[in-house]
Amino acid sequence: MSLPADFLIAVRQLIPAQRLFDDPLSTLAFGTDASFYRLIPQLVVRVEAEDEVVALLQLATRFDVPVTFRAAGTSLSGQALSDSVLIVLGDQWNGREILDGGERIRLQPGVIGANANAALAPLQRKIGPDPASINAAKIGGILANNSSGMCCGTAQNSYHTLAGLRLVLADGSVLDTEDTVSVAAFRHSHAALLEQLAELGRQTRADTALAERIRHKYRLKNTTGLSLNALVDFDEPLEILSHLMVGSEGTLGFISSVTYHTVPEHPHKATALLVFPDVETCCRAVPVLKRQPVAAVELLDRRSLRSVQNMQGMPAWVRELSVNACALLVETRAASPSLLDEQIGQILHALADFPREKQVDFSTDPQVCNQLWRIRKDTFPAVGAVRPVGTTVIIEDVTFPVEALAEGVNRLLELFDRHGYTEAIIFGHALEGNLHFVFTQGFDDPAQVARYEAFMGDVAQLVAVEFGGALKAEHGTGRNMAPFVELEWGADAYALMWQIKRLLDPTGILNPDVVLSENPRIHLQNLKPLPAADAIVDKCIECGFCEPVCPSNGLTLTPRQRIVIWRDIQAKKRAGIDTRELEQAYQQQGIDSCAATGLCAQRCPVGINTGDLVRQLRTGQARQVGRADWLAGHFATALKGARLTLTAAGTARRLLGTPRLQRLSRSAQRLSGGRLPQWTPAMPQAVKWVDIPASMASDKPRVVYLPACVSRVMGPAAGSGEQMSLFDKTRALLAKAGFEVILPAGLDDLCCGQPFASKGYPEQAERKRGELLAALMQASEQGRYPVYCDTSPCTLRLLQGEPDTRLQLHDPVRFIREHLLDRLEFQPVDTPVAVHVTCSTQHLGEADALLAIARRCSTQVVVPEGIHCCGFAGDKGFTLPQLNSHALRTLKSAVGSCEQGVSTSRTCEIGLSSHSGIDYQGLVYLVDRVTRARTPAV
Known part of the structure; x- marks a missing residue:
């Protein structure tokens, strides 16, 4: 049924057009969450204020239009989907307020859970819920699903740590339980509702059974x-x-703010892995551990251990475990090292009589702990990575009474075998009897759907009826378990739920068919297709973990949405459907606006780099092969042209003035369709480049210095307080540390190939990369001397594709930490310094090292929250400036107290300077500023 015309007219008067989406590409992109369902909304509304939600709900009630709320869309049971109106949170729901010294925290629903914890970390506090999706999931969804996690249990979930709530009901009324004026007004306006709730409570408590x-x-x-x-x-x-x-999963109202009682985040922790000979012994140990000072106890059956045993970095002993082995991953946390030791002794003493097949003793070493947790965390993606193309990964979570856990595990294993789910694995939060089981499922033919239906029916009988457990422990009911709620709870409790639903949502507009549904087959309808699209992305499970780090999130598409649309395009093509209109929209939304930095791969459970797909698509569209060949063969000439262009821009600035040139440049950039770069005051001046031969003094250590092509072209901006080029500053710092600098021969002809690769010319990119690696081998005397590259993206590019291992390649961070720290004396400044960790620095694994170096330089290091990629993406900051401005839209407020910013990429620094109000420079500028040569020991 289409939306009423009068409703649409009213919505368009209420919400700006740029926050309304009804085109086929956008509605399809938003028609997916992390579950295995798909519903295509007729209208997507991005809301930015509570008043908008109030008005929308009043309109929805008036016109009887169903609405669904969405935060991050990481939900697994189909609760964030709609075929009517989908209301998604915009940027303005990110407020947080720490109260009572961290004992409480007030959060708006758009705050990512991990960011709430980051704000509390200095106070050694955290929110109670700790779902596996906490780096992507938002507070609104965490609360609405009562998410828990590995350490949360039942005592620290949202229900038990709730301190206050601000909510909007279906009729548009607002209640803030922490505001006495709001409470008084609500008691007056909704007296009948409150009395009915009180009466339901009295009746329920009076019904003893x-x-x-x-x-x-x-x-x-x-x-x-x-x-x-x-x-x-x-x-x-x-x-x-x-x-x-x-x-309530958005079925009873909208949560616009929540206040949590926080819980301690103890700084000291130790982790162990205990492998028992069989499931029974393992599960008998769980009630014993429940009485001990443990923070987490994770169960892994032999199938789950087998799923990860061949992964790179896994210890060899995992492969050698017996066929019936079952493990517990145990973590304990304490406020002090002595208390931690005491707790470890207490835990081991309690388990002394339990036989173990293998044991990794409690360790406080982060490397050991991370490896043990990786065994647990890699189980889910391990199943996802090996599933057949076209199938989905389903992760269910059930609860057995802890005393029946062993039998529950074995009965589940029997069901897997009976229904042919031989790849299924079991792991879970053992202290609560909460088991996750993961299996692959196809929905592309009726037989597969029937198999799933039979299996889930048996699971429901086993868990809810035979064992009196819970069919959903922490993932929410959604559509997935809505048909089984009455089976689990009984007719009287089920009827009570419907009374509550109809009392708070009398017209049934809030997220229909979620949690409660009169359709007994709702869990088998609107099943999401996962058609083959490209081997690069076919393993995507559409979880959405990638979305927070994507610079185009909220501007065009996210990595998840890019994959969703590309899958649909390929499926339509195979079906003979005309996709030209969809592909035309995808060109700008999916391809042109992708930064292709690959940060999505770091968050993806199965390691998908959506940027690889985009680069491949750009390669297929590349039509300037001859021009690319010419540039690759005449690179020095191209750099001279770039310097001339910057010189001309500098002349224009002096003649026209900054404001006029900026206006003219903006107009020219728009009229040219993005072909002309946009000038900003942060635009660099041209470097006056000359080759400088090394003196090769024999008594000094040597380093091959590779200034990237951008460093050879782009100097500081005219308004920068530092006018020395990166090339000169780096040579000065290396000299201060006592190094003799060697430059590769024919430097101006050399390039790592990144500009070609990003534009879809991989052949030319590899040619330039090969030339540069050869020159570096020669300059370093076959790897005898380390190579220092002053730009992180170029370093990463050179390290890709297995270069000669003799070549010691360093980005600025690695070279400083390995070669300069012992040669320099640091005198840190007290002024705040903003640090931008580039995408390439993250890929190189140097993010923590960069921050550590910055903290040697300044006592106040600021890392802006939520800015993972600046969106400059090589030259997109010039040709698609809206991507850069969108990615950095919160930067200025985050670094307002800082006087300087540092990074390790010259192009990133242009965008960062433009949008921050401060001058961003290379890391070496800061290091040089605060250091002097170390005095040799006498």
């Missing part, structure tokens, strides 16, 4: 259905209402 069933269910981890425990835990109707909102 029902009340005890509810209490039993919530002793377990349980997110099946609505939070009926609110009716037995509280008699105050406002408390009932606010706690009903937890886990």
Whole structure:
């Protein structure tokens, strides 16, 4: 059914056009969350204020239009989808306020969970919920799904750590439980509603059998259905209402703010892996551990261990475990090292009588701990990476009573075999009896759907009926388990949930068919296709973990959405459907606006670099092969041309003045369709380049210095307080540290190939890269001397594709930490310094080292939250400046207190300077400023 015309007219008067999406590409892109369902919304609305939500809900009620709220879309059970109106959070929902010295924190729903914890970290506090998706999931979704996690258990979830709530009901009314004026007004305007909630509570508590069933269910981890425990835990109707909102998955109202009681984040921790000979022994150890001072206990069956045993970096002993082995990954945390040691001794003593096949003793070494946790965290992606193309990965989570955990595991294993899910694995949060099981499933033919239906029916009977457990422990009911809520809870509790739903959402407009549905087959409908598109991205499970680090997120498409659209294009082509209109839209939204930096691969559970797909598509579209060949063969001439262009721009600035030139440049850039670069005050001046031969003094250590092509062309901006070029500054710093500098021969003809690769000319890119590597081998005397490249992206480019291992390639960060720290004395400044960790620095694994060096230079290092990639992307900052400005839209407010910014990429620094209000320079400028040559020991 199409949306009412009057509703659409009213919405367009309320919301600016740029925040309304109804075109086929956008609605398809938003029609996907992390689940295995797909619904295409008719309208997507990006909201930026509570008033907009209020007005939208009033309109939806008036015109009987269903709406669904979405935060990050990492939900696994289909609760963030709509075939009507999808309301998504914009940028303006990121507020947070630390209260009572960190004992509480007030958060808007758009705050990413990990960012909330980052704000609390200096106070050694954190929010209670700790879902695996915490680096992507937003507070609105964490609360609405009552997400938990590895350490959270039941005591520290959103329900039990809720301190206050601000919400919008279906009728558009607003309640802030922490505001006495709001509470008083709501008590007056909604007296009847509050009395009905109070009466439901009285009736529920009076029904002894029902009340005890509810209490039993919530002793377990349980997110099946609505939070009926609110009716037995509280008699105050406002408390009932606010706690009903937890886990309601957007079916009862919109959460515009939440205040949490925080929990301690102990700084000292130790991790061990205990491998038992069989499931029974392993599970018998769990109740013993539950009485010990443990923060997390993760169970891994032999199948899950087998799924990761051949991964690079996995210890050899994992492959040697017996067929029935079952492991517990145990972590304990404490406020002090002595207390930690005491806890470790207590835990080991409690388990002394349990036989173990293998044991990795408790370790506080971060490297050991990370390797052990990697065994646990890689199980899910391991299944995803080997699944057949076209199938999806399903991760379910159930709860068994802890005392029945061993039998529950074995019965689940029997179901896997009975239904042919031989690849399925089990792992989970053992302390709560919470098991995740992961399997692959195709939905492209009726037989596969029937197999899934039969399997889930058996799972429901096993968990909910035979064991009295929970069909959803922490992933939310969604569409996935809506048909089984009555089976798990019973007719009386199910009817009570419907009473609550109809009381708070009388017209049924809020997220219909989620949590509660009258359609017994809703879990088998609107199943998401995952058609083959390209080997680079076919393993994508559309989880959305990649989205927070993508610079085009909120401007055009995210990596997940790029893959969704490309999959659809390929499927339509195979079906003979005309895709020209969709491909035309995808050109700008998906291809041209992609920074292709590959940060998405670092967040992706299966390591997909969507930038690789985009570069491949650009290669297919590349039509200037002759021009690329000429540039590759005449690179020195091209650099001279670039210097002349910058010189001309500098002359124009002096003649016209900065404001006029900026206006003219902006107009020219727009009229040329992005072909002409946009000039800004941060535009560099031309470097006056001359080859400088090395003196080769024999008594000094030598380094081959590779100034990147941008360093040979782009000097400081005219308005910069530092007018020495990066090339000269680097040579000065190396000389201060006592190094003799060697430059590769024919330097101005050399290039790493990155400009060609990013434009879709891989052949020319590899030719230039090969030439440069050969020149560096010669200059370094076959790897005898280290090579220092002053730009991180070029270093990364050279390291790709297995270069000669004799070549010691260093970016600025690595060279400084390995070769300069011992040769320089640091005298840190007290002024705040902003640090931008470039995408390439992250790929090189030098992010922590960069921050450590910065902290040697300044006592106040600022790393702006949420800026993972600057979006300059080589030259896109010139040709597609809106990508750069969008990626850095929050930078200026984040670095307002800083006097200087540092990075390791000259082009990134142009964009950073333009959008921050401060001057960004290479890291060597800061290091040179605060150091002097170390005095030799006498």
